[in-house]
Amino acid sequence: MCTYNTETLELTGSAKGATGWFRATNASVYFDHPVHHPAGHALMIDVLNPERGASARVGLELDADSARALAEAILRTLASVPAQLIEH
Amino acid sequence: MTSDLHAYTTEISGFAGDPIEVYTAIPDGATFGSVAVIHHMPGFDEQTKEIVRKFAAHGYGAAMANLYSREAPGASPDDAAAAARARGGVPDERLVGDVAAVAGFLRSQGGSNGKVGVIGYCSGGRQSVLAACSLDLDAAVDCYGAFVVVDPPSDHPLSTVSALTPILGNLSCPLLGLFGADDQYPSVEQTETLRALLTEHAKEFEFHTFEGAGHAFFAVERPSYRPEVAVAGWNLIWDFFGRHLS
Numbered sequence: 001m002c003t004y005n006t007e008t009l010e011l012t013g014s015a016k017g018a019t020g021w022f023r024a025t026n027a028s029v030y031f032d033h034p035v036h037h038p039a040g041h042a043l044m045i046d047v048l049n050p051e052r053g054a055s056a057r058v059g060l061e062l063d064a065d066s067a068r069a070l071a072e073a074i075l076r077t078l079a080s081v082p083a084q085l086i087e088h
Numbered sequence: 089m090t091s092d093l094h095a096y097t098t099e100i101s102g103f104a105g106d107p108i109e110v111y112t113a114i115p116d117g118a119t120f121g122s123v124a125v126i127h128h129m130p131g132f133d134e135q136t137k138e139i140v141r142k143f144a145a146h147g148y149g150a151a152m153a154n155l156y157s158r159e160a161p162g163a164s165p166d167d168a169a170a171a172a173r174a175r176g177g178v179p180d181e182r183l184v185g186d187v188a189a190v191a192g193f194l195r196s197q198g199g200s201n202g203k204v205g206v207i208g209y210c211s212g213g214r215q216s217v218l219a220a221c222s223l224d225l226d227a228a229v230d231c232y233g234a235f236v237v238v239d240p241p242s243d244h245p246l247s248t249v250s251a252l253t254p255i256l257g258n259l260s261c262p263l264l265g266l267f268g269a270d271d272q273y274p275s276v277e278q279t280e281t282l283r284a285l286l287t288e289h290a291k292e293f294e295f296h297t298f299e300g301a302g303h304a305f306f307a308v309e310r311p312s313y314r315p316e317v318a319v320a321g322w323n324l325i326w327d328f329f330g331r332h333l334s
Binding site: 004005008028032035039040050053054055057059 | 165170210
């Protein structure tokens with residue numbers, strides 16, 4: 001099925017896509033049919049800069065276990081960093 | 089039947105007069121019925137263009153709009169799909185306008201017999217039913233379209249999709265439904281609900297639910313592909329369009 005539901009968020013950072021580095025301003029997260037990963041469904045992450053056009057994108061297609069492991073690794077990494085190093 | 093064909097990409101005016109990209113394939117030297125192909129959510133991709141050419145090889149004029157033309161002109165299909173998704177997807181009203189434009193484009197071709205059917209896969213399956221309930225068409229095929237009789241299990245504000253139950257009585261043409269028994273969206277229960285509603289509305293339809301298949305059994309590049317079911321499904325499509333578009 002196409003799930004349609006999509007989480008979107010704004011973010012600050014950089015990403016390296018098919019044409020090189022770009023400022024990342026937005027992301028979409030959803031669980032749907034992948035383009036490349038050989039499975040019926042995958043957890044999809046698009047890191048985007050819509051102002052730079054549709055090709056300013058880094059796409060990830062992960063199976064559910066991998067997506068959870070990645071999310072937990074991100075949170076563990078951030079939790080282990082001294083608070084004074086984290087800029088807001 | 090295998091026809092020589094001419095395939096090309098062009099631009100037509102879609103919903104609200106917007107320029108939209110269209111991929112079309114026309115059989116050589118014959119009078120033909122036509123098929124408007126609706127791509128799946130991953131976009132205006134190589135696999136769906138192959139389906140357009142397959143229809144032309146079987147003697148049908150075929151064309152498919154790039155439903156993401158507005159969000160991402162010229163982008164690769166996966167980038168365009170991501171851009172469209174981030175903006176909330178394809179509104180139903182816009183889809184209907186774009187399919188109407190494709191149908192008009194096909195009817196205007198020199199060899200057209202004036203008849204146009206519509207077919208869609210996955211999200212396009214629902215959109216095929218939507219188009220057939222909104223436009224005057226001659227035949228429609230729904231390949232495992234979800235959310236025809238139930239709303240998506242999400243009230244996310246970006247979701248533009250809802251059940252088509254309120255408009256099923258407007259179905260303008262015969263409907264062929266091809267479904268997998270192992271699919272959950274649409275589930276067998278949901279397709280049986282659709283069957284009951286179409287019967288109630290006295291609409292002409294035929295449904296086939298294949299054992300051993302789930303969702304996307306036509307998709308040759310995906311693990312969901314079921315060769316025997318896909319062959320059987322294509323034969324049902326040739327029979328159905330042969331009866332209604334000739």
